[in-house]
Amino acid sequence: MPPPAGASRSGAGSEEPESPAARRLRRLSLHLLHLEPSPAPADQAAGPALAPAACAGRARRVEGGADVAAALAAYLRGRHRAAQLRLFDFLRARPDLQTPVELATAAHRELCFRQLRALVRDAGVRPLTLMATDPAEYFAVMEAAGGADISLGVKLGVQYSLWGGSVINLGTKKHRDKFFDGIDNLDYPGCFAMTELHHGSNVQALQTTATFDTVTDEFIINTPNDGAIKWWIGNAAVHGKFATVFARLILPLQGKGGEPADMGIHAFIVPIRDLETHAVLPGIEINDCGHKIGLNGVDNGALRFRSVRIPRDNLLNRFGDVSRDGKYTSSLPTINKRFAATLGELVGGRVGIAYCSVGVLKVAVTIAVRYALLRHQFGPPKQPEISVLDYQSHQHKLMPMLASSYAFHFATVQLVDKYSEMKKSNDEDLIADVHVLSSGLKAYITSYTAKSISICREACGGHGYAAVNRFGALRNDHDIFQTFEGDNTVLLQQVAGDLLKQYQEKFKGGTLSVTWNYLRDSMGTYLSQPNPVTARWEGEDHLRDPNFQLDAFRYRTSRLLHSVAARLQKHSKTLGGFGAWNRCLNHLLTLAESHIESVILANFIESVKSCPDEKTREVLKLVCDLYALDRIWKDIGTYRNVDYVAPNKAKAIHKLTDYLSYQVRLVAKELVDAFDLPDLIIRAPIGMQSEAYAQYTQYVGF
Numbered sequence: 001m002p003p004p005a006g007a008s009r010s011g012a013g014s015e016e017p018e019s020p021a022a023r024r025l026r027r028l029s030l031h032l033l034h035l036e037p038s039p040a041p042a043d044q045a046a047g048p049a050l051a052p053a054a055c056a057g058r059a060r061r062v063e064g065g066a067d068v069a070a071a072l073a074a075y076l077r078g079r080h081r082a083a084q085l086r087l088f089d090f091l092r093a094r095p096d097l098q099t100p101v102e103l104a105t106a107a108h109r110e111l112c113f114r115q116l117r118a119l120v121r122d123a124g125v126r127p128l129t130l131m132a133t134d135p136a137e138y139f140a141v142m143e144a145a146g147g148a149d150i151s152l153g154v155k156l157g158v159q160y161s162l163w164g165g166s167v168i169n170l171g172t173k174k175h176r177d178k179f180f181d182g183i184d185n186l187d188y189p190g191c192f193a194m195t196e197l198h199h200g201s202n203v204q205a206l207q208t209t210a211t212f213d214t215v216t217d218e219f220i221i222n223t224p225n226d227g228a229i230k231w232w233i234g235n236a237a238v239h240g241k242f243a244t245v246f247a248r249l250i251l252p253l254q255g256k257g258g259e260p261a262d263m264g265i266h267a268f269i270v271p272i273r274d275l276e277t278h279a280v281l282p283g284i285e286i287n288d289c290g291h292k293i294g295l296n297g298v299d300n301g302a303l304r305f306r307s308v309r310i311p312r313d314n315l316l317n318r319f320g321d322v323s324r325d326g327k328y329t330s331s332l333p334t335i336n337k338r339f340a341a342t343l344g345e346l347v348g349g350r351v352g353i354a355y356c357s358v359g360v361l362k363v364a365v366t367i368a369v370r371y372a373l374l375r376h377q378f379g380p381p382k383q384p385e386i387s388v389l390d391y392q393s394h395q396h397k398l399m400p401m402l403a404s405s406y407a408f409h410f411a412t413v414q415l416v417d418k419y420s421e422m423k424k425s426n427d428e429d430l431i432a433d434v435h436v437l438s439s440g441l442k443a444y445i446t447s448y449t450a451k452s453i454s455i456c457r458e459a460c461g462g463h464g465y466a467a468v469n470r471f472g473a474l475r476n477d478h479d480i481f482q483t484f485e486g487d488n489t490v491l492l493q494q495v496a497g498d499l500l501k502q503y504q505e506k507f508k509g510g511t512l513s514v515t516w517n518y519l520r521d522s523m524g525t526y527l528s529q530p531n532p533v534t535a536r537w538e539g540e541d542h543l544r545d546p547n548f549q550l551d552a553f554r555y556r557t558s559r560l561l562h563s564v565a566a567r568l569q570k571h572s573k574t575l576g577g578f579g580a581w582n583r584c585l586n587h588l589l590t591l592a593e594s595h596i597e598s599v600i601l602a603n604f605i606e607s608v609k610s611c612p613d614e615k616t617r618e619v620l621k622l623v624c625d626l627y628a629l630d631r632i633w634k635d636i637g638t639y640r641n642v643d644y645v646a647p648n649k650a651k652a653i654h655k656l657t658d659y660l661s662y663q664v665r666l667v668a669k670e671l672v673d674a675f676d677l678p679d680l681i682i683r684a685p686i687g688m689q690s691e692a693y694a695q696y697t698q699y700v701g702f
Contacts, residue, residue, distance in 0.1 A: 006197070026156070052461060057541055065667075066670075068616070068619065068667065068670045068674075069670040069671075069673035069674045070674075071613050071615065072616055072619065072670065072674030073673070073676045075611055075612075075613070075616055076240060076409060076676070078140055078413065080134075080136060080137040080140035080415060081676075082167050083137055083141055084140055084141070084143070084598065086145045087119065087123065087141060087148075088147065088680055090122070090123045092678075092680050094118065097111070097114065097118055098680075099111060099115075099149040099152075099297070099357065102467070103296075109239075109296070109297055110236075112149065112151045112297030113189075114239075115145075115149065116145075117186055119145065121185070122183075122186060124379060126184050126185075127141060127142075127159070128160050128168070128180065128183050128184035131160055131165065131348070132168060133271060135348065135351075135423060136281050136416050137422050138160070139352055139355050139356075139586060141156075142156055142157060142161075142355075143355060146356045146359060147677070149361065150295065150473075150474070150636070151296065151297025151298050152689070154295055154297075154298050156235070157353075158192060158234035159183070159186070159190070161352055162191075162192035162234070163183065163191060163192050163240075163243075163244055164180075164183040166244040166316065167183065167269070169318070170244075170318050170345055171317070171318060172316075172317055173270070180539040188241055188275075189235055189242075190235060190243060190244065190361060191233045191235045191240040191242070191301075192234065192544065193244060193245045193246065194246045195231055196227065196230055197226060197231045197302075197527075199227075200593070201487050201490045203343065204264060204339060207248070208223055208224075208230065208246070208248065208305065209221070209224060209247055210222075210248065210266065210268050211251075211252065211260070211308075212250065213310070214325065217311070217313060217324060218312060219249075219309070219314065220308070220309055221247060221307075221316065222305055222306065223306070224549050229243070229302050229303065230303040230304075231289070231302050232300050232302075232484075233302065234298050234299070235299060235301075236272070236299065236300065237286065237288040237289065237301030238288075238496060240273065241275055241278070241500045242269060242271055243270050243272050244269060245270075246265055246266070246268075247266065248262055248263075248264065248265060249263040249265075249266040250262055251326060253327060254326070254328070256614070262376060263328055263335065263337055265342065266315060266316070267315075267316040267342065268315055269308055269310070270284075270308060270313050270314065272284050272286065272303065272349060276625060281583070284304070284305060285302065285303060285304040285306070286301050288300075289301055289302055293476050293477075293478065293479060293480075294477040295473075310608055319332055319341050319342055324563060344435055347438050350439060350442040350485050350486060351419045351438050353442050353446065353481055353642050354412050354438065354441045354445050354446070355412045355416060356413060357481050358405065358445060358696070360449055360453070360478045360481075361404075361405050361448070361449040361453075362409075362672075363474065363681060364449075364452060364456040364470075364471065364685055365401055365452070366406050366672040367456065367544050367682060367684045367686060368456035368460055369398055369457045369668050369672045370459075370672060370688070370689065370692070371459075371460050371463070371670075371692070372387065372388050373389050373457060373669055374686070375387065375388045376388070389665055390659065390665070392661075392662070395661040395662060396661060397458075398455075398668075399668065400627070400630040400661065401455065401456075401663055402623070402628065403623045404452075404673070405675075406604070406624075406671070407601070407624070407627045408448075409604075411441060411599065411600045412445070414603050415438060423517050436495055436498045439491040439494045440492065440495040441493065441596060441600075442488070443486075443491040443492045443598075444595075446481040446482045449478060450475070450478060450479055450482055451480070452546040453478065457471035459468065460642060463467040463686050468684065468696075468699055470683060470688070471684075493585075493592070495592035495596065496588040496589065496591050498589060499592070500561070500562055500564075503561055503562075503565055511559070535644060535645060535646045536646040537649065538651075541630060543652065543653060544621075544656075546624070546628075548630070549599070549605075549628035550601055550602060552639065553594070553597055553626075553632075554598050556635065556639070556644075557595045557598050559638075559642060560590060560591040561591055561595075562592055564587045567580075568580050568584055571584065584645050597631055601628055604624045604627060604628075616680075621664055622667070625660055626661060626664050629653055630657050630661075633653050633654055636654075
């Protein structure tokens with residue numbers, strides 16, 4: 001095995017006597033690089049012999065690579081893989097439903113609706129039923145649909161997660177009885193009308209009103225100004241017949257001094273088009289938001305309401321209701337509690353986005369890795385050219401990304417399982433845990449995927465720029481994942497806010513939710529001074545020990561949490577709560593990301609331990625080690641600043657990260673093959689498993 005570029009033998013060729021520390025460092029570096037040590041100088045006492053054998057658990061060149069890929073695929077494969085395969089088979093047999101590379105906006109919208117209708121009516125998929133009975137299968141179907149066309153996955157999500165989810169989660173039995181089947185079989189295409197021109201993230205500041213008329217027993221939906229126009233509403237421009245409209249519930253004469261009472265944000269079912277003629281209904285104005293950067297199969301529109309009357313029964317009244325005589329009742333005592341409960345029921349959208357974002361990352365990484373193995377450029381004099389993936393710089397780009405794909409896979413599988421358990425149990429602690437965890441994972445994973453797609457494009461050179469090789473569409477379609485269902489910066493602040501709440505509970509003697517257990521168990525340890533001995537340990541066994549890796553992640557999080565809490569307390573005295581939060585905002589975002597990385601790593605470690613096949617477990621351990629050490633190295637300054645890692649240890653982490661990238665490169669083909677993505681999903685000629693160049697030349701006409 002050739003050593004990584006730039007490796008040297010410390011002290012070799014030196015005429016000065018070698019110190020014991022230098023000799024130890026040299027032997028360790030030789031051990032990591034699998035080089036034979038030179039004999040000790042005659043005037044130095046020889047220490048214990050260091051055998052050049054490979055360290056335990058290292059991946060070697062794969063024999064029977066197909067078997068390794070199959071074993072990995074079997075472990076990765078979810079229990080609903082069969083549902084995905086049925087969907088792939090259906091789409092493969094229907095070329096008329098496959099999205100071409102070039103397609104005008106109007107044609108893409110119609111194709112996307114035909115795709116969804118075919119899945120429901122021809123393939124027999126019932127997404128709303130799945131969402132209500134088995135969320136894990138629903139998300140598996142959504143991921144498969146998004147693999148075929150991200151617009152299709154989002155269109156499906158708008159219809160079922162948002163429009164359908166709002167009805168079954170915010171409504172009551174009367175709403176489910178009336179709308180469930182029509183939503184499920186696509187007779188009732190619908191929208192989720194929350195965002196307004198002036199307000200997106202700040203939902204409590206929405207301005208659309210729903211004023212109750214006690215004379216006619218109706219709500220009057222009104223857009224009071226241009227800033228309140230519902231904007232970016234999926235399904236609204238062309239296909240939607242209903243909308244769940246989020247508006248301020250106004251009760252006339254019930255406020256102080258006979259003023260109208262504002263009961264806060266509630267959801268209402270508003271018909272927007274005639275069921276038979278599809279004509280826009282009176283009082284409603286719909287305009288098209290137009291061509292977008294991506295996702296042009298989804299018809300986003302803008303809605304204005306001019307005194308649109310709906311029956312009182314169209315209030316989705318799970319958390320608040322209005323009687324015939326105009327009296328308001330709720331099981332929740334305050335506007336804020338009702339608002340929190342309402343948004344809490346919509347968490348499934350974030351779960352689905354995080355899960356599907358991992359699917360997009362897998363496609364991009366698969367294309368880039370397969371092309372890097374295929375592409376040969378330069379080489380030693382008078383020898384064949386080598387694969388571009390044999391270059392250290394290319395390994396540095398792609399191998400940590402491949403490791404992250406695996407880490408995110410296991411994290412989102414666990415998130416889906418937690419969400420499914422939450423829907424069955426309605427346990428309050430689990431609801432709170434899933435809310436924050438879904439916020440953090442959605443924000444962290446979608447941001448990482450967005451950056452990674454561009455890196456993959458660059459890694460494929462000029463051929464990565466061809467539209468047929470997918471990176472442009474993947475980048476443009478996925479980019480909005482960072483914004484809808486909660487802007488990532490806002491979601492990370494929710495995570496940071498919850499961490500601070502848990503931190504306060506810790507010192508008040510309260511209990512912590514499951515995800516934050518490490519703060520309860522080890523806060524004292526993590527906030528103490530680093531051990532000067534372990535700060536210098538640099539052996540491979542130590543660096544690849546999951547306890548060291550997880551402790552490093554959690555130490556960083558605990559330090560960030562402790563320091564930002566102190567800063568907030570200090571600045572709030574002069575700036576107030578809001579000003580202090582804004583002054584510390586970047587610190588808070590770093591804290592949230594650090595915590596989510598700790599959660600991801602903990603889950604990855606457990607997934608490795610749970611793998612029943614020894615050889616597969618060894619490969620996953622290698623990938624997990626690369627994920628952990630690459631993250632530590634990327635933030636090595638933090639660890640050095642607090643002396644958690646000494647200089648020699650930092651260098652050892654850097655060297656080992658490069659070495660692990662090389663080791664993962666040796667199994668890169670098996671790792672991407674294990675994603676088990678059919679050609680129907682990959683589609684890029686340069687990402688095919690065989691005859692990639694032949695398919696590419698054929699595509700352009702040769």
